[in-house]
Amino acid sequence: MSEQATQEQTDERIEIVSFAIGEQAFCLDIGHVLEIRGWTSTTTLPHAPEYVVGMMNLRGAVLPVIDLSMRLGLGKTIPESRHVIIIAHIDEKSVGFLVDAVSNIITVNTDEIKATPEVSSSRTAAFIRGVYTLDDTIVRAIDVHQIMPQEAMSAA
Amino acid sequence: MMSDLRDMFFEECDDLLEVLSTGLEELQNETSDAETINSMFRSVHSIKGGAGAFGLDRLIKFAHAFENVLDDLRSNKIEVDGTITALMFSGFDHLNDVVDAARDDNDLPESDGAAVLAELKQTTQNANGLSGDEEEDANEVDSDDFVVQAMDFGLDLGGEDDAPADLPGLPSLGGGAAEGTMLFVVKFKAETVLYTRGHDPALLFRALGEMGDLSIEADLEAVAPLESLKDAPAAISWTLTLRPDDGIDEGAIREIFEFVEGQCILQITEVVAETPAGEASATEAEVESPAPAPVAEDAPAVAPTKAKTKTKPTPAKAPKAEKQEAKGGDGGKKSSEPRNSTIRVDLNRVDRLINLVGELVISEAMLRQSMNELPVSANSAVSEAIGQLKTLSGVLQESVMAIRAQPVRGLFQRMSRIVRESSRQAGKTSRLVMVGEATEVDKTVTERLVEPLTHMIRNSVDHGLETPEDRLAAGKPEMGTIKLEAAHRSGRVVISLSDDGAGVNRPKVREKALEKGIIRPEDDLTDSDIDNLLFRAGFSTADEISQLSGRGVGMDVVRSEIQALGGRINLQSEPGKGTTITISLPLTLAVMEGMLIEVAGESLVVPTVALRETLQPGQANIHDFCDGDRGLSVNDSMLPIVDLGEALGFRSPLPDFSNQSLLLIEGESGRRSALAVDGIVEQREVVIKGLEHNYQSIPGIAAATILGNGKIALIVDTDQMIPSPGNGNTGLLKGSDMAEVNSYV
Numbered sequence: 077m078s079e080q081a082t083q084e085q086t087d088e089r090i091e092i093v094s095f096a097i098g099e100q101a102f103c104l105d106i107g108h109v110l111e112i113r114g115w116t117s118t119t120t121l122p123h124a125p126e127y128v129v130g131m132m133n134l135r136g137a138v139l140p141v142i143d144l145s146m147r148l149g150l151g152k153t154i155p156e157s158r159h160v161i162i163i164a165h166i167d168e169k170s171v172g173f174l175v176d177a178v179s180n181i182i183t184v185n186t187d188e189i190k191a192t193p194e195v196s197s198s199r200t201a202a203f204i205r206g207v208y209t210l211d212d213t214i215v216r217a218i219d220v221h222q223i224m225p226q227e228a229m230s231a232a
Numbered sequence: 233m234m235s236d237l238r239d240m241f242f243e244e245c246d247d248l249l250e251v252l253s254t255g256l257e258e259l260q261n262e263t264s265d266a267e268t269i270n271s272m273f274r275s276v277h278s279i280k281g282g283a284g285a286f287g288l289d290r291l292i293k294f295a296h297a298f299e300n301v302l303d304d305l306r307s308n309k310i311e312v313d314g315t316i317t318a319l320m321f322s323g324f325d326h327l328n329d330v331v332d333a334a335r336d337d338n339d340l341p342e343s344d345g346a347a348v349l350a351e352l353k354q355t356t357q358n359a360n361g362l363s364g365d366e367e368e369d370a371n372e373v374d375s376d377d378f379v380v381q382a383m384d385f386g387l388d389l390g391g392e393d394d395a396p397a398d399l400p401g402l403p404s405l406g407g408g409a410a411e412g413t414m415l416f417v418v419k420f421k422a423e424t425v426l427y428t429r430g431h432d433p434a435l436l437f438r439a440l441g442e443m444g445d446l447s448i449e450a451d452l453e454a455v456a457p458l459e460s461l462k463d464a465p466a467a468i469s470w471t472l473t474l475r476p477d478d479g480i481d482e483g484a485i486r487e488i489f490e491f492v493e494g495q496c497i498l499q500i501t502e503v504v505a506e507t508p509a510g511e512a513s514a515t516e517a518e519v520e521s522p523a524p525a526p527v528a529e530d531a532p533a534v535a536p537t538k539a540k541t542k543t544k545p546t547p548a549k550a551p552k553a554e555k556q557e558a559k560g561g562d563g564g565k566k567s568s569e570p571r572n573s574t575i576r577v578d579l580n581r582v583d584r585l586i587n588l589v590g591e592l593v594i595s596e597a598m599l600r601q602s603m604n605e606l607p608v609s610a611n612s613a614v615s616e617a618i619g620q621l622k623t624l625s626g627v628l629q630e631s632v633m634a635i636r637a638q639p640v641r642g643l644f645q646r647m648s649r650i651v652r653e654s655s656r657q658a659g660k661t662s663r664l665v666m667v668g669e670a671t672e673v674d675k676t677v678t679e680r681l682v683e684p685l686t687h688m689i690r691n692s693v694d695h696g697l698e699t700p701e702d703r704l705a706a707g708k709p710e711m712g713t714i715k716l717e718a719a720h721r722s723g724r725v726v727i728s729l730s731d732d733g734a735g736v737n738r739p740k741v742r743e744k745a746l747e748k749g750i751i752r753p754e755d756d757l758t759d760s761d762i763d764n765l766l767f768r769a770g771f772s773t774a775d776e777i778s779q780l781s782g783r784g785v786g787m788d789v790v791r792s793e794i795q796a797l798g799g800r801i802n803l804q805s806e807p808g809k810g811t812t813i814t815i816s817l818p819l820t821l822a823v824m825e826g827m828l829i830e831v832a833g834e835s836l837v838v839p840t841v842a843l844r845e846t847l848q849p850g851q852a853n854i855h856d857f858c859d860g861d862r863g864l865s866v867n868d869s870m871l872p873i874v875d876l877g878e879a880l881g882f883r884s885p886l887p888d889f890s891n892q893s894l895l896l897i898e899g900e901s902g903r904r905s906a907l908a909v910d911g912i913v914e915q916r917e918v919v920i921k922g923l924e925h926n927y928q929s930i931p932g933i934a935a936a937t938i939l940g941n942g943k944i945a946l947i948v949d950t951d952q953m954i955p956s957p958g959n960g961n962t963g964l965l966k967g968s969d970m971a972e973v974n975s976y977v
Contacts (some may be wrong), residue, residue, distance in 0.1 A: 134596070136587050136588070170926045
């Protein structure tokens with residue numbers, strides 16, 4: 077029995093990529109991450125939500141770059157060379173997330189995730205799936221499907 | 233596995249139907265010869281064979297009836313005449329339907345094609361003097377036949393033609409034994425274990441073939457039908473007849489099979505051949521293997537295999553059909569012209585390749601740019617190498633693009649069916665003449681041309697051609713001619729559709745346009761203006777809405793579809809002589825000609841296809857209106873000016889346009905406007921990159937491209953930059969204060 081339980085636990089171990097935006101730590105399931113690149117300049121998109129920085133050229137593919145800080149309501153990032161773009165593949169789309177720095181790749185158990193505190197911000201509720209506690213740090217797990225630009229928001 | 237084979241079968245069907253269609257055209261144009269009918273027969277036969285393997289009964293039945301008629305044709309029991317050709321065309325159309333239905337797993341109503349089927353059967357009966365009962369028997373489909381045939385589709389994908397299954401027993405063609413020569417007859421049956429240990433009978437046979445003239449015959453009787461075929465147990469046995477070279481004895485032969493001892497059943501018999509020798513047969517077992525010469529009684533006769541037995545790992549093949557052809561010409565084998573060898577490739581792979589090459593070209597441009605900035609430009613070796621790289625990558629890009637190109641033949645042949653059907657429905661007789669079917673166009677373009685061309689052809693038959701009585705009265709031949717022509721012209725593909733009908737009835741068009749409020753009575757229109765009114769939305773001249781066309785969604789839809797492909801459409805008409813509609817298309821959808829411009833520090837591309845004129849700062853005659861609206865007077869008319877930077881939300885409205893360049897653009901509606909931009913850089917070819925794939929569509933933007941410096945430039949959607957009448961804005965004109973504009977209108 078106990079052996080089986082252990083087996084189950086190992087099955088649910090996943091790797092996450094943790095990264096920093098300002099003072100806060102966030103993470104993505106590594107399965108979504110294609111690669112990590114330094115900041116490159118982007119082409120501004122007309123009529124785009126403010127959190128869409130622009131389009132970047134990734135070896136011939138054209139993909140949008142999202143300012144995660146802006147998207148999460150943490151203020152606009154003024155991109156410079158120290159910033160990092162995480163290229164992720166989510167719901168059949170490729171997207172770049174502009175973040176301050178990538179910290180680590182960590183193995184966690186999926187059942188270690190704790191519910192997001194019941195805070196008033198609907199943004200927190202929508203974009204944060206839960207939190208992992210690693211050492212003394214709280215790492216916020218991002219709901220990648222919600223964080224993608226939503227079609228309806230375009231022209232507004 | 234099975235579904236892969238099935239897909240492959242249907243792909244083959246498309247090719248076979250194309251061959252059939254080409255044959256039909258030749259029949260109709262009386263340019264056919266014996267080989268035409270042979271190749272048509274083979275196509276239908278192969279379809280039937282494949283259908284047998286997949287249990288597509290409806291298809292088998294129809295193909296069988298069709299095949300019988302073709303068989304009678306090639307044996308001259310039936311003469312080719314107009315009736316037969318017409319029947320063939322109906323048969324071909326129905327065969328298409330049945331194949332499509334089988335592909336999509338649809339059930340065709342039983343009544344569909346019943347008449348054609350009956351007529352085909354009747355034709356065969358008449359030709360052969362068969363009673364109905366016998367004919368039914370003839371239609372009984374011998375499943376064994378098809379199981380063997382199935383091998384051709386399943387395992388011999390190389391596209392080699394199969395020998396028809398109903399050939400008479402294979403003739404013994406020059407057996408390869410001189411009178412009185414010693415022959416060794418080797419009976420060889422591999423056990424399963426032989427294969428699992430990695431032996432290959434082909435290698436053994438090849439070794440045997442080096443000892444003299446070898447003929448091989450495989451016995452496939454024990455092979456299970458394809459549906460239940462497993463890789464084990466091994467089922468094939470072979471009879472090998474060797475006319476040994478000098479000094480070869482039984483021991484030498486046994487030595488070859490030494491390695492597989494105990495893994496096969498081996499029986500070697502020495503016989504004396506009685507028949508005169510034919511020409512020397514091949515020395516390599518795989519190359520050719522005529523049926524064995526009649527050998528002595530103690531070599532058990534093996535049932536002649538009907539199909540080519542390229543069943544892996546069977547190395548043997550039935551006699552090559554060239555011999556049959558040489559013998560009678562009715563054996564049905566390869567056409568005399570050499571086959572182009574082709575492979576089937578997943579389109580995604582090609583697109584990936586195209587993308588990568590596009591990248592290469594961009595990297596090359598970047599490299600060149602940085603080279604130019606270096607002080608060491610004196611180094612001629614490097615610049616020479618870079619020059620070569622540029623040439624090579626250019627050639628590479630062209631070649632890769634060519635992979636996607638396909639002849640328009642398939643598209644045109646689909647259209648010939650539309651002509652037949654719509655002529656029948658409209659009670660007119662007409663024929664389609666095709667010119668330049670070999671012209672190659674991007675696959676996506678041909679696919680997206682199907683709908684507009686179908687509509688155009690229906691229109692030509694319905695509205696263009698006169699009724700037979702009117703034609704005769706006008707001194708024209710009763711049969712109308714519709715001509716479909718394709719050609720490459722200055723980097724574009726031009727497809728034109730012409731009919732020899734009455735031409736556009738201009739007074740009627742004008743009257744209709746007035747009635748629908750498309751034009752005003754005082755409008756002074758040239759003939760060409762009137763003709764092109766046909767492309768306006770909501771225009772339809774047919775007095776009654778016919779089944780064929782005239783739903784009023786006609787030519788304007790055609791026009792917008794063509795424009796969506798980056799093409800232009802134009803109509804020319806001569807009263808009493810006919811109408812010609814010309815479509816000009818880019819060679820590929822992946823590359824576009826565009827004007828690189830600058831607005832608010834961003835680089836943008838305006839498609840050249842929409843561009844009419846450019847005006848440098850100061851050249852333009854600009855007039856101010858309310859709320860900063862401006863108009864440009866051109867040839868006595870006033871065009872709205874759209875500030876591109878403002879429309880795209882890049883900046884607030886400019887106080888004055890005196891430093892702006894203006895681009896005159898024309899949209900698909902035929903309306904024009906002027907785009908105000910900061911600067912015009914150059915005209916260039918750009919590789920189109922869609923935005924929807926990774927993001928979403930953006931108002932005012934059609935797509936993106938990557939420039940030589942690696943930066944992305946957006947491609948402007950010109951149609952969205954043209955204010956539509958009545959509703960004076962596009963939703964983009966005023967950028968941020970769009971809502972406000974709405975309230976003014």
